[in-house]
Amino acid sequence: MLLKANRLRELALGPVLMLLGLASAGAAAAGDKVNQVNMAPGATEIGQSIYDLHMLIFWICVIIGALVFGVMFYSIYYHRKSRGVTPSTFHESTKVEIAWTVVPFLILIGMAVPATSTLLEIYDFDDAEMDVLITGYQWKWKYEYLDENGENVSFFSNLRTPQGEIYNTADKGEHYLLEVDEPLVIPVDTKVRFLVTANDVIHSWWVPELAVKKDAIPGFINETWTKASTEGIYRGQCAELCGKDHGFMPVVVNVVSKEEYAGWLETKKVEAAEIRDLMAQTFTMDELMTRGKAVYERNCLACHGANGEGGVGTAIAGSAVAMGDVSGHLEIGINGVPGSAMQAFGGQINDVEMAAVITYQRNAFGNNMGDMVQPIDVYNHKKG
Amino acid sequence: MGDHHHGPAKGLSRWLFTTNHKDIGTMYLWFSFSMFILGGAFAMIIRAELFQPGMQLVEPAFFNQMTTLHGLVMVFGAIMPSFVGLANWMIPMMIGAPDMALPRMNNWSFWILPPAFLILAGTLFMEGGAPNFGWTFYAPLSTTYAPPSVTYFIFSIHVLGLSSIMGSINIIATVMNMRAPGMTYMKMPLFVWTWLITAFLLVAVMPVLAGAVTMMLMDIHFGTSFFSAAGGGDPVLFQHIFWFFGHPEVYIIILPAFGVVSQIIPTFARKPLFGYDSMVYATAAIAFLSFIVWAHHMYTVGMPVAGELFFMYATMLIAVPTGVKVFNWVTTMWRGAMTFETPMLFCMGFLVLFTIGGFTGLMLSIAPADFQYHDSYFVVAHFHYVMVAGAVFSMSAAVYYWLPKWCGRMYSETMGKTHFWISFIGFNIAFFPQHFVGLAGMPRRIPDYALQFADFNMMSSIGAFIYGASQILFLYNVVATIVAGKPTSEAKTWEGAEGLEWTVATPAPYHTFETPPQVR
Known part of the structure; x- marks a missing residue:
C-alpha cells in the first residue's frame, strides 16, 4: 500500500518536475528520503502515535474540505448568472447556524481524545533507563552521559560537512x-x-524519526525522552533560530544494539582517561600547531574566519589579544567575553585543546609570537 | 454651504497637512504597497538563495537579516497599514460620516510611519547589520547576542505601535460616534464590524509589544535581566509576552480581510450575506479566543502538561467560529446568481486557500503533532496560506472592488483576471511544496538545506518569482486605471452592490456625507 502510494506520487510528480526542468542529479544521492512529502512514523512508538494522529486529522480535514469545496464548486457551476438563474433572497437560519456550530465542536472532541492520550504518553518521563544531558551551543551540541558513579562521558558534536x-x-x-x-x-x-538546556541562546533539539523536539533554553532544563525500536542512524537539525549558523548544527543519533552501546561507552571512558594523561605532557611547537589548527577549524573559524580575518568575531590576525600577554589571551579563551557572542570555551574544550589553539592563534596568520602554551598553563590559569 | 465646499490644497502641502480621510487612506495604501514591494524584494533574495543547496548569493548572517526584515516589513509595513488605509477610505463612507472622528490625529498616525520604516530599513547599512533574530525576536538572541542596530529596531517598533494605537482609537471613535441616523450597530456593514473589533484588539495588545521591546531595551542598555537567565531572568517570559501580543496580532491582520470578503461575495452572488448576526458573533468569538491561545506557539518550550492541554483545547475551539464564517460565505453563494469579476475571483481564491490554511492551523493546534510540525516549513506554509492568500488576496480584491469608486475609472477586467490567475498559480507553486519539506523535516529560517529537499525548494522559488512578478502586474493595472482607465460615473459600479458608499457620486467627491443620510 505504501509502495503503491509512493509510486503514484512519483508518477504524478515526475512530469511536473521535469516540465520545470527540476530533475536534480545531486539529490539522487540522498537516498529514499528524496522528495518525501509526508511525516515519517519513524523508529519509535510515540512517533507512530503522532503519525497516526497526524493522518487522522489530515483525513478529517480532507473530508470537511471536500464537502465545503464540493458545495462551493457546485454553486459556482450551477448558480451563475450566465445560466439565467434568479438569485434567492434567503439570508438567515438559526437552526443551520446552531448545527454548524455544534457538529464541528463534536468533531473537535473526537480529535481531542486521541490527542490528549498521546500527549500524556509523551509527558510520561518515568522509568527512564539512562539520562543524557544535551546542551545547545552556538553552533554545536554537547552530549553528556550522566553516570551514577560520576564517571560522565561527554563530547561535542560538530557539523562535519566541509566548507x-x-x-x-x-x-x-x-x-x-x-x-x-x-x-x-x-x-x-x-x-x-x-x-x-543551552549555554547561550535558545536552540531546539529535533530528530523527526525519534519524534523528539525540545527547546534548549539557557537557564532551564527541559525533559523529554525516546525509545527507539530499530537500530539505525537518525538525522535532524536545530529547529530554533539561534544566529548565523543555525542551519549548520545538525543532530545525528546512532541507535545501536545494547552490547555495541556498552562497548562504545567503555571506549569513551578509556579515551577520557587518555586525555587526562595527555594533560600532564609537554608538547613541542609542531604538535601544538597541528592540534591547534584542528581545534581552531572546529571551534573558532565560524566567527573569526579561515585566516583569522574576523567576521562575526574580531580579527585574530594582528590582534592585540593574540599578540599581547599570554594570560590575557588565555582569559578570553577560557572565560569568553561576557555579554558578547564570544563564549567561555574553558568548559567546552579540554586543556590540551585550549593550549594548542591558543598557541596556534599566537603563531598562525602572521602573528608569529614564537611562544607556546602548555596544558599545565591552562590548568593553572583556570585554578587562578 | 457654498464656501464650505473646497477641494484639496495644491502641491505637497495637500499630502503633508491633509486631514481628509480619503487623502490619508490613499497615502496609507500607497505606502503599504511600497512596503509590500520592499518586503517582497527581501523574499526574492531568500528564495533565490534557497533555489539550490549550497550558499550562492548571500552569507548566512545576511540571510537571517532578510528573513527578519521580510517578516517585519510585511506584517507591520504592508498588511497592517493597507487595511488601515482601507478603513480610512471606506469606514466613513460606509457609515455615512463626513470624515474620521479625529482627523488631525489621523494625519499624525500616518506620517510617523514612513520615518519608522526608514529607520528600520536603515539598519541594513549599520555596523553589524540589520536585526537578524527573526520577526519574533526571541531573547536572548535579540538582546545579549543582538547586533547594535537592535536599539533602532526597538525605537521603530515603538513608533509603529504608536501609529497603530492612534489609528485604532480613531476608528473606534468614528464607528461609535459618527454613524448616520438609523444605522444601529447590527446594521453596520461587516467590514466596519470587523474593523471595530480589530481596533479593540490593537489597543489591547500594542502596549504589550511596547512593553516587551522596552524590557529588551532595559536588558541591553540599563543592566536589567528580564530575559537573561544568568541574571535571574527568564527567556521564556519573553515568548509569553511576545505571543500575548503576537497571537491577537495575526487576527488583527485577518479580521479586516474577513470583512472585505463579506462585502464582496454578496455583491457578486447578488444575494444578501447569509447569517449576518452569526458573522458578527463569530468575529467577536475569534477576537476573544485570540487572547487565550498564545502559548500554542510555544508547545516545545517545556510547559507543564496542564498548560499544553489548556492551550490545545482553546486553540482547537477557534476552528468553530472560523468554520461558521466559511460556511456562511459558501451559503451566501448558494442559489445566488454569480458572476466572476476580478474582486470575486480573489475572494474565491481567498476562500479556498484560507480554508486550507485553516486546516493546517487545526493540525498545528494538536500539541503532540505540533512537536513534529513546530518551527518546520510546514508552519511557514501554514502562515503564508493565511497571511498571503488570506490578507493579501482580500486586499487585492478590495482594491479592484472599490478602485472605480475611488478614481472614477474602470480597470481592465482582462488584466485584473490575468493578475489573479498568475498570483493564484504562482502562490500555490511557491507554498504548497513547503508543506512537504516541512513534514519531511526541513526547519524554517535556514539558509541552506539537505539534498533531499532540493527539488521542492527549487519549485518553491520558481513559484515565488512568479508570484512576485504578478505584483508588478498589479501595480501596472492600478496605475493604468488611474491614468487611462475607462471613465465611469455610475454611482453603483457593481449590479449587486449594497451599502452607503455606492450612493455617493463616482468618483467619490473630496467630501462626502456632509449631511448625514437617513438609514432605514
Missing part, C-alpha cells in the same frame, strides 16, 4: 549538512531520557 561543499567548490556528499564528527550513540529498546 568546500557548502560554498560549491566540492561535490556535495550524501548527507550534506546532516553529518557530524561525533554522533550521539544510544542503545535500542531503551527508554533514554534527555535533559535539554
